[in-house]
Amino acid sequence: MPRHIKIGLIVFGIGGAIAMGFFVDIVGRVRSMVNERETEENPFKPPAQPLYAPTDPPMTVKIFFPAASGDSLLVAEDQTIFKSAEIANRARQILQKIQEGPGRDTMLAPLPKEAKVQDLFISEQGTAFIDFSDAMATAHPGGILNELTTIYSIVDSLTYNLPEIKQVKILIGGVEKETLAGHCLLLLPLEMDLSITNVIPHEEKTAQLK
Amino acid sequence: MRAARIGIPLAALGAALFIFGGLMHAADTSIPIYFPNSKLIVKAETFNRATYVPIKEIIEFMGVPYTDALALETLTLRSGNSRLLMTKNSALMSYNNQILLLPSPILREEGRWLAPIEFLTIGLTRLTGTEFRYRPGTPRIFADNVDSPELEMNAQTLGPITRLTLRCSVPLKLDLKRDNQRAILAIDRPALDPVRERLDHRDRMVRSIAFDDSDGDAKIILDLTRDVTDMRLTAADNNRVFFLDLLTKKEPVTEAAPPPVPTPAPAAKPDVIPAQRKVRVVVIDPGHGGMDTGAKSASMVEKDFTLVFARKLRTALQTRLGPTVLLTRDSDVALDNEARSAVANNNQANLFISLHAGYSANKLDDGSSVFVMKDNFGQAFTTAAAGGRDQLFLPWYLGYRIHHQASVSAANVLQEELSKAIPGSKFAVRTAPLAVLSSATMPSVLLEIGNFNNPVNAQTLADDGFQKTLADALVNAILRFSQSPQAAN
Ligand SMILES: [Zn+2]
Numbered sequence: 001m002p003r004h005i006k007i008g009l010i011v012f013g014i015g016g017a018i019a020m021g022f023f024v025d026i027v028g029r030v031r032s033m034v035n036e037r038e039t040e041e042n043p044f045k046p047p048a049q050p051l052y053a054p055t056d057p058p059m060t061v062k063i064f065f066p067a068a069s070g071d072s073l074l075v076a077e078d079q080t081i082f083k084s085a086e087i088a089n090r091a092r093q094i095l096q097k098i099q100e101g102p103g104r105d106t107m108l109a110p111l112p113k114e115a116k117v118q119d120l121f122i123s124e125q126g127t128a129f130i131d132f133s134d135a136m137a138t139a140h141p142g143g144i145l146n147e148l149t150t151i152y153s154i155v156d157s158l159t160y161n162l163p164e165i166k167q168v169k170i171l172i173g174g175v176e177k178e179t180l181a182g183h184c185l186l187l188l189p190l191e192m193d194l195s196i197t198n199v200i201p202h203e204e205k206t207a208q209l210k
Numbered sequence: 211m212r213a214a215r216i217g218i219p220l221a222a223l224g225a226a227l228f229i230f231g232g233l234m235h236a237a238d239t240s241i242p243i244y245f246p247n248s249k250l251i252v253k254a255e256t257f258n259r260a261t262y263v264p265i266k267e268i269i270e271f272m273g274v275p276y277t278d279a280l281a282l283e284t285l286t287l288r289s290g291n292s293r294l295l296m297t298k299n300s301a302l303m304s305y306n307n308q309i310l311l312l313p314s315p316i317l318r319e320e321g322r323w324l325a326p327i328e329f330l331t332i333g334l335t336r337l338t339g340t341e342f343r344y345r346p347g348t349p350r351i352f353a354d355n356v357d358s359p360e361l362e363m364n365a366q367t368l369g370p371i372t373r374l375t376l377r378c379s380v381p382l383k384l385d386l387k388r389d390n391q392r393a394i395l396a397i398d399r400p401a402l403d404p405v406r407e408r409l410d411h412r413d414r415m416v417r418s419i420a421f422d423d424s425d426g427d428a429k430i431i432l433d434l435t436r437d438v439t440d441m442r443l444t445a446a447d448n449n450r451v452f453f454l455d456l457l458t459k460k461e462p463v464t465e466a467a468p469p470p471v472p473t474p475a476p477a478a479k480p481d482v483i484p485a486q487r488k489v490r491v492v493v494i495d496p497g498h499g500g501m502d503t504g505a506k507s508a509s510m511v512e513k514d515f516t517l518v519f520a521r522k523l524r525t526a527l528q529t530r531l532g533p534t535v536l537l538t539r540d541s542d543v544a545l546d547n548e549a550r551s552a553v554a555n556n557n558q559a560n561l562f563i564s565l566h567a568g569y570s571a572n573k574l575d576d577g578s579s580v581f582v583m584k585d586n587f588g589q590a591f592t593t594a595a596a597g598g599r600d601q602l603f604l605p606w607y608l609g610y611r612i613h614h615q616a617s618v619s620a621a622n623v624l625q626e627e628l629s630k631a632i633p634g635s636k637f638a639v640r641t642a643p644l645a646v647l648s649s650a651t652m653p654s655v656l657l658e659i660g661n662f663n664n665p666v667n668a669q670t671l672a673d674d675g676f677q678k679t680l681a682d683a684l685v686n687a688i689l690r691f692s693q694s695p696q697a698a699n
Contacts, residue, residue: 143569
């Protein structure tokens with residue numbers, strides 16, 4: 001075999017091996033991408049990330065629940081969350097507490113049982129956008145005071161405990177709704193209103209909690 | 211260059227036709243002349259942009275003797291000893307030897323004497339004493355003190371429906387007919403004076419809405435789109451207000467036949483003289499409707515309760531106080547809250563009351579609330595909040611601010627009267643960011659009655675006698691409010 005053909009064959013072989021390697025790599029990548037997609041769509045996936053780290057210190061928060069009776073529409077109950085680095089994760093923990101409902105029977109559950117938080121996002125201006133599932137509206141029993149306490153248990157619990165959140169905008173089913181159950185306006189973000197609660201505004205205290 | 215050579219003369223010709231066309235063109239329109247017990251339809255013609263009416267047809271109808279002198283080309287009208295002489299192609303008339311000047315000359319075309327419309331007031335009134343009234347540019351004439359009530363039309367897109375509202379100072383009888391894309395609302399009353407001939411409202415449901423009485427019969431002609439599958443005509447305020455709702459199949463209207471609307475008795479003995487009343491128009495909003503049922507009790511849904519009670523309140527108000535009372539909905543339709551307050555805003559209401567029934571998770575609760583809009587709500591989201599100057603430019607959701615104080619005092623009066631009428635029941639005045647009140651630009655309150663989750667309470671609310679007591683208490687409150695300095699003028 002002439003020398004130049006031998007060299008040619010070697011070069012061809014090396015080139016083929018490299019090309020083969022690339023091909024295998026690409027197939028592998030595509031496969032892994034497809035797999036990722038599959039796991040993303042898997043409804044039984046475990047919770048993506050914990051809302052707080054084991055090292056995060058505990059933090060006492062006031063969760064506002066509808067009062068079963070009495071003059072105040074909302075009554076605060078002290079509960080403990082963990083001071084996660086991300087404010088959004090603290091907000092998610094507070095929303096979990098609201099969904100779980102009060103520990104005493106002098107207070108009522110603020111949200112319909114079926115309602116879920118689908119998404120939460122805090123803007124640079126301090127507006128917390130919270131997207132609830134449709135059940136938040138469809139399973140709501142109605143009544144203005146009921147609607148008012150549902151909304152303000154969320155707004156007050158978030159704004160009172162997390163000063164970074166200046167106002168709360170509630171979305172339902174991923175879209176803006178005129179009202180929650182026909183009465184209270186949801187088109188504008190809502191600010192803290194402690195006048196319907198048994199808690200007096202306490203700026204210094206919230207500052208300390210920081 | 212060649213194109214310009216042809217184009218410029220063509221453009222000039224077009225312009226000339228456009229400018230002089232009006233001078234030459236004589237268009238025919240039918241104009242009704244309404245007399246106290248009769249009407250005459252005449253063909254009016256336009257010459258040199260002036261409206262001309264045929265003289266002989268009018269004077270023959272009125273029985274005015276005349277001499278048509280063909281050779282002299284004059285027309286002489288007589289009444290008693292008076293004489294009115296007109297000459298062909300002259301704007302001058304002689305009335306008992308006194309000269310009268312018309313804005314354009316008398317014409318004689320094919321044996322017809324034609325006079326500019328001003329001839330009626332300048333010449334014929336002087337001769338016969340019969341007064342003539344017409345709005346310039348409108349195709350109808352009213353003669354001799356004929357009663358010509360104004361007709362107001364207003365069209366709105368209210369979420370899924372389109373609503374035509376008609377308002378007249380006298381009761382009307384309407385008849386609705388539909389022929390494909392065209393609906394005709396015949397009005398059983400002659401000599402109506404529409405404020406506007408046509409509405410420039412166009413939407414998904416309607417292309418044009420116009421008043422027409424060219425044949426002497428008053429009617430409203432609606433040019434509809436294919437989307438309109440149903441129409442609903444409701445009367446209010448003793449047949450002085452009508453709502454024509456245009457509905458589309460896509461709108462889920464639960465077809466529970468609305469209970470027959472009792473025609474309210476004519477206001478027998480109003481407690482106050484109408485001229486002194488500050489609350490002339492009250493808009494009542496029956497909460498919820500359509501798909502939105504509101505709260506549910508074992509036997510009732512909120513949307514039905516609010517509608518039944520709103521109708522009772524309307525009757526009670528009209529019988530005792532005699533204001534114009536409008537309902538935002540008089541059937542089972544869904545309306546968004548902005549549309550509800552728009553009914554009050556568009557009808558210049560002096561008071562707006564939204565009616566609801568409560569629902570408390572606590573089955574023992576039986577309290578009621580009178581709500582006003584939460585003060586300072588939405589201020590953070592507007593720069594207009596700073597100065598009073600900007601009140602005209604308030605964003606819609608701040609409309610409530612203009613009459614906030616009056617709303618609070620209306621709520622207090624309501625609370626007092628309700629507590630008096632229904633002792634043992636708690637009525638609290640509260641504030642909330644309520645959608646239906648936020649854009650209402652008049653004193654406005656929302657009354658939420660009872661607790662649908664309390665079985666005893668729900669039964670009481672359904673009781674006819676209780677509803678009557680409640681309506682009477684509200685009428686007392688509205689009467690008191692209308693006499694207070696806080697009531698809007
Ligand atoms: Zn309601």
